[in-house]
Amino acid sequence: xxGRSSTASNNYLPFAPGFVDxxxxxxxxxxxxxxxxxxxxxxxxxGGYDGLKLALRRxxxxxxxxxxxxxxxxxGGAGFPAGIKWGFMPPVWPRYLVVNGDESEPGTxxxxxxxERDPHQLIEGSLITCYALGLNQCFLYVRxxxxxxxxNVAQALNDAYAAGFVGKNILGSDVSxxxxxxxxxxxxxxxxxxxxxxxxxxxxxxxxxxxxxxxAAKGLYMKPTIVNNVETLANVPWLMLNGAAEYRKFGSxxxxxxxxxxxxxxxxxxxxxxxxxGVVSFRDLFYGDNYCQGIRDDNELKAFVPGGxxxxxxxxxxxxxxxxxxxxxxxGSMLGSGALIVMDHTTDIVKACLRLVRFFARESCGKxxxxxxxxxxxxxxxxxxxxxxxxxxDIDLLLEIGKNISPGTYPxxxxxxxxxxxVPFPPKQTTIxxxxxxxxxxxxxxxxxxxGEFEAKIDAAQSARVEA
Amino acid sequence: xxxxxxxxxxxxxxxxxxxxRPKSALIPLLHLVQEQDGYVADDAMxxxxxxxxxxxxxxxxxxxxxxxxxxHPVGKYKIDVCTNxxxxxxxxxxxxxxxxxxxxxxxxxxxxxGMFTLEDVECIAACTEAPxxxxxxxxxxxxxxxxxxQLVDELRQGDRPEIPNHxxxxxxxxxxxxxxxAGIAAPEVTGTPAWFASRQPEPEAAK
Numbered sequence: 049x050x051g052r053s054s055t056a057s058n059n060y061l062p063f064a065p066g067f068v069d070x071x072x073x074x075x076x077x078x079x080x081x082x083x084x085x086x087x088x089x090x091x092x093x094x095g096g097y098d099g100l101k102l103a104l105r106r107x108x109x110x111x112x113x114x115x116x117x118x119x120x121x122x123x124g125g126a127g128f129p130a131g132i133k134w135g136f137m138p139p140v141w142p143r144y145l146v147v148n149g150d151e152s153e154p155g156t157x158x159x160x161x162x163x164e165r166d167p168h169q170l171i172e173g174s175l176i177t178c179y180a181l182g183l184n185q186c187f188l189y190v191r192x193x194x195x196x197x198x199x200n201v202a203q204a205l206n207d208a209y210a211a212g213f214v215g216k217n218i219l220g221s222d223v224s225x226x227x228x229x230x231x232x233x234x235x236x237x238x239x240x241x242x243x244x245x246x247x248x249x250x251x252x253x254x255x256x257x258x259x260x261x262x263x264a265a266k267g268l269y270m271k272p273t274i275v276n277n278v279e280t281l282a283n284v285p286w287l288m289l290n291g292a293a294e295y296r297k298f299g300s301x302x303x304x305x306x307x308x309x310x311x312x313x314x315x316x317x318x319x320x321x322x323x324x325x326g327v328v329s330f331r332d333l334f335y336g337d338n339y340c341q342g343i344r345d346d347n348e349l350k351a352f353v354p355g356g357x358x359x360x361x362x363x364x365x366x367x368x369x370x371x372x373x374x375x376x377x378x379x380g381s382m383l384g385s386g387a388l389i390v391m392d393h394t395t396d397i398v399k400a401c402l403r404l405v406r407f408f409a410r411e412s413c414g415k416x417x418x419x420x421x422x423x424x425x426x427x428x429x430x431x432x433x434x435x436x437x438x439x440x441x442d443i444d445l446l447l448e449i450g451k452n453i454s455p456g457t458y459p460x461x462x463x464x465x466x467x468x469x470x471v472p473f474p475p476k477q478t479t480i481x482x483x484x485x486x487x488x489x490x491x492x493x494x495x496x497x498x499x500g501e502f503e504a505k506i507d508a509a510q511s512a513r514v515e516a
Numbered sequence: 517x518x519x520x521x522x523x524x525x526x527x528x529x530x531x532x533x534x535x536x537r538p539k540s541a542l543i544p545l546l547h548l549v550q551e552q553d554g555y556v557a558d559d560a561m562x563x564x565x566x567x568x569x570x571x572x573x574x575x576x577x578x579x580x581x582x583x584x585x586x587x588h589p590v591g592k593y594k595i596d597v598c599t600n601x602x603x604x605x606x607x608x609x610x611x612x613x614x615x616x617x618x619x620x621x622x623x624x625x626x627x628x629x630g631m632f633t634l635e636d637v638e639c640i641a642a643c644t645e646a647p648x649x650x651x652x653x654x655x656x657x658x659x660x661x662x663x664x665x666q667l668v669d670e671l672r673q674g675d676r677p678e679i680p681n682h683x684x685x686x687x688x689x690x691x692x693x694x695x696x697x698a699g700i701a702a703p704e705v706t707g708t709p710a711w712f713a714s715r716q717p718e719p720e721a722a723k
Contacts, residue, residue: 157644195654313605392653403604503544
């Protein structure tokens, strides 16, 4: 595919491109084949809001039980079952639902697509959730940089309010729920649920300490609050219509249903795919004809990020692992936010590692010292290695800084290759949230596997210094 | 520049009314200021402080945390080139370098004619369409150097009318007709919604 077309206006798409239909089962991308998938008309013509109608005929408790039975795993990163999370709410009102659309994990591209291409599905899922939880105020937090998503969600909400699907007396019933569109202003950390709540209160988006501030008990305005990811809630309408038993027919026993994954980097056909959870291996995804069709130029795979910039890297040894949360976790990484970044053998590992570390250094909110200072040092040391000014003890220094942010052994997949037991994810942390430890992931992954490349750069710097 | 216009102040009040507490509206209101002036001025922050009932320092505290708020005038078009890993692997840094050459500025800088501000940014969620960039938060995908040159030329000639000036986000806003609003209450108002109580077989009183 070439880049922009010659006429400017043709390039302006009303929704996100990059979705690849792989002929597999679809739960959240069913309308993606339509150019007008974001409109109320298309939504209604294809079963939109039918799940809501069905839910309103049942009791809130029954609706919540259906979702719990389906084992709807959170799609934001942690993979916690939504039904169980909902159960953590104490019987206190008011209570709130906050939809997390602050997608900014490096490599992640799915929530924006779901918001731009099928905003009504998300609104319907949010409404069913509000109904199940007995609450009437929902905030839909969209990342600041996503102007098109804000626009499409705003239009969808305006249409849905006017048509009686949202607001006062939904579908003529006594149920009244408001859904308010809120948007951010550029801060990765706000994707963390307590930081998201701070941001929604109009404050600097810094995470709160858990405990005591578990959002389900003390969230928005210190009231019980459920924070769910966009993709998680987008599953709810289908689940409601077809039931938990049907939902569980897809995917594996522990990870039912499908999930949206974005594969980027050095593959022949990068794209966003809806795949069954727990049954597709990384090899299938990268090399399969229905998926990415191999590494570009038939190059060799060097490393890949299995679940967003925060995830420890995998290598060819892990290709046959299924994309199953538990398996990936015990192998020392995570599926995270469904972001896979593939690096072929031409990749400069130090450079790639630096780029991810730099992200965390830039996005550290500054609340915890180990992260605020540590990420900046990691970046500085990696930059000098890359620039040819590396010092002999820099590799140890990097690992040492990492230990201050994440003490003990950091999970690294390549332990297996060295005959050591892998350390399960997640790691320990000296910080309030996982942003700091995430910066350690690329460093330990790259150094453990490609230490020679770091040493070569440092040695070259040393000999240059001696000659000069 | 200045405080919110009368029209925008009315819009601001509408936005504030959608939240249980006024301060929650602060980020959308700062965006409204940036839409009006292209950046966030001190006077405007003082105005927002009055509207939501906090001190100007608290408004500045929030404003200064978020990357998108800029407290000085910038170009009409802010070009944000992604250089994060997915883009870097397929030429994001080279694209940024080309943009620097083409525009004659470094990231953070603005061209002398006030048309363009360049920035290197973190992942903007278009990873499969790399390398990519945003112009005032509108996407351009899979750009070659030639594509970039063409984009800049089109912007200079006014051939991209769909891209609004810096500061404007979504062109559609949420509006809730008063008779459609379920009712936003302060967090101090307790009690379950009537519809919930009547639909629960076992009332919470059992606890």
